[in-house]
Amino acid sequence: QVQLQESGPGLVKPSQTLSLTCTVSGGSISSGSYYWNWIRQPAGKGLEWIGHIYTSGSTNYNPSLKSRVTISIGTSTNQFSLKVDSVTAADTAVYFCSRASTENYGSGRRGFGMDVWGQGTTVTVSS
Amino acid sequence: EIVLTQSPATLSLSPGERATLSCRASQSVSSHLAWYQQKPGQAPRLLIYDSSNRAIGIPARFSGSGSGTDFTLTITSLEPEDFAVYYCQQCTNWPPNTFGQGTKVEMK
Numbered sequence: 001q002v003q004l005q006e007s008g009p010g011l012v013k014p015s016q017t018l019s020l021t022c023t024v025s026g027g028s029i030s031s032g033s034y035y036w037n038w039i040r041q042p043a044g045k046g047l048e049w050i051g052h053i054y055t056s057g058s059t060n061y062n063p064s065l066k067s068r069v070t071i072s073i074g075t076s077t078n079q080f081s082l083k084v085d086s087v088t089a090a091d092t093a094v095y096f097c098s099r100a101s102t103e104n105y106g107s108g109r110r111g112f113g114m115d116v117w118g119q120g121t122t123v124t125v126s127s
Numbered sequence: 128e129i130v131l132t133q134s135p136a137t138l139s140l141s142p143g144e145r146a147t148l149s150c151r152a153s154q155s156v157s158s159h160l161a162w163y164q165q166k167p168g169q170a171p172r173l174l175i176y177d178s179s180n181r182a183i184g185i186p187a188r189f190s191g192s193g194s195g196t197d198f199t200l201t202i203t204s205l206e207p208e209d210f211a212v213y214y215c216q217q218c219t220n221w222p223p224n225t226f227g228q229g230t231k232v233e234m235k
Binding site: 037039046047048049051052060061062063064066096098100105110111112113114115117118119120 | 128159161163165169170171172173175176177182183214216218219221222223224225226227228229
């Protein structure tokens with residue numbers, strides 16, 4: 001079955017760029033109708049959706065982070081990636097990647113929940 | 128932006144008791160709501176999608192209901208492994224793909 005694994009630096013300096021990769025194994029990132037998501041969770045707090053990318057490459061971002069976030073997909077590498085620019089201590093969190101199946105709905109799309117998750121990776125922003 | 132409000136924040140129950148968790152949306156999400164369970168140090172696990180459909184491998188003691196703006200997750204008889212934090216998420220009106228703030232089910 002499909003598995004996801006996050007990777008990237010665990011420590012990032014303030015004002016620098018946080019870069020994470022999610023590797024998809026057990027299936028092709030290009031097959032099916034899926035959104036590939038990034039979610040984060042500060043210690044002791046709830047889940048915050050960062051954004052997602054569709055298999056076609058189209059993206060949606062959380063408006064609260066949109067100006068600093070880029071999600072990209074690599075079909076040849078079977079990976080998708082997250083970049084967050086100009087990080088501060090408020091970006092310290094556990095970062096998860098996940099998969100959500102989706103279908104056309106009205107003039108847009110809708111999802112069926114995130115059925116596959118990575119184990120999460122802790123990113124600390126500190127000098 | 129749709130806001131999801133979960134209640135109560137904490138539910139203190141004993142094994143064998145029934146748990147009823149609520150999720151209210153600030154505007155209609157039709158039936159496009161999912162529920163997740165998260166245990167400490169773990170990723171969330173999908174329990175319910177489309178308001179009432181159990182995900183693969185989820186025990187029958189978990190059930191979901193509701194449509195529009197009001198949703199409920201029910202655990203009919205709590206097992207020791209069910210004590211965790213539960214989140215709802217709307218799956219139709221993004222961005223953002225909103226989560227509720229969570230309900231912690233703790234052992235009494």
